[in-house]
Amino acid sequence: MSSQWERSSTARVVAPARPRKLAKVPFVELADGRLQGVVSSGSDAARVYVSSVAAGDFAYACSTNNNRPCGGARGGFCNHIRALLGEAVLQYGGARVARYLRVEAEEGEQGEPGPAAIEYAISLTRPPMADRTDAAPVFSRFLRHLAYLEFAPATEPLPEMTWFPANRAAA
Template sequence: MPSARPRKLAKVPFVELADGRLQGVVSSGSDIGRVYVSSIEAGTYAFACSTNNNRPCGGANGWFCNHIRALIGEAVLQYGGERVARYLKVEVSGDEADAGAVIHAMTSTRPAQGDRSAAAQVFSRFLRHLAYLELVPATAPLPEMQWFPTTRAVA
């Protein structure tokens, strides 16, 4: 599915709506070698943010940190505000479904810190996506993608 609008991958290289969460990887603003794995649960808005080494984010002390805010902003660019709001079960009107409105609606409920246990799975999926970028372009099938249906008839 194409992005709702083009986005820059330097700050938030990976964002997905999966497993009942908005989750992704956000680059550190201060250390080029560090990334944060951030997530927000749909419905409860419980959030988690930690480094790729599972150290808690210093900015997520009861409120959304800058990593969470950046993740929401990029998700709105990737999927559109209405889809992100619907997935997270945030009540905003369709014409107001921008990142600011989604963040405001969630923070007005005072979300709690969530469980960081999903960070390893999210980071692993991000690394798997990066591995595809290192492949030499070819038309041969990839073994791990064999389960995708083909469009041509098999004789």
């Protein structure tokens, strides 16, 4: 028998493992077989990077939102990917991130792997650079999430969500 949330048209929201600041890494997700997200530039407030690490083979990519390559991601993780990994551990917990990426990382003081342990375990495999073409969908999803911040809090259905089957039945 399925639970109530499985029968509803809304997704369950999982609370962050620990609070995190959104200024450096405003968007992080475990999706499409990758840890991926948007990371703010340390040198230019108008620039952001789309960074990712693939599950399994750990292929990594980092480029600006207009698809220019990150200069620091040569032969290993750049600071953007390290920041993404750190925020993912805060958001989802180290055990969940390690499990999603399919990496065997040592547990730390918190009883689960930290970002440094996950990065170290990945670095032992000498991960390859990945193709940067997947940056556009990640950045687009981030912008779509930002658009929802412009809406006033309400309990009414959103017009762009009417394609959900539950909304059609109620209409």
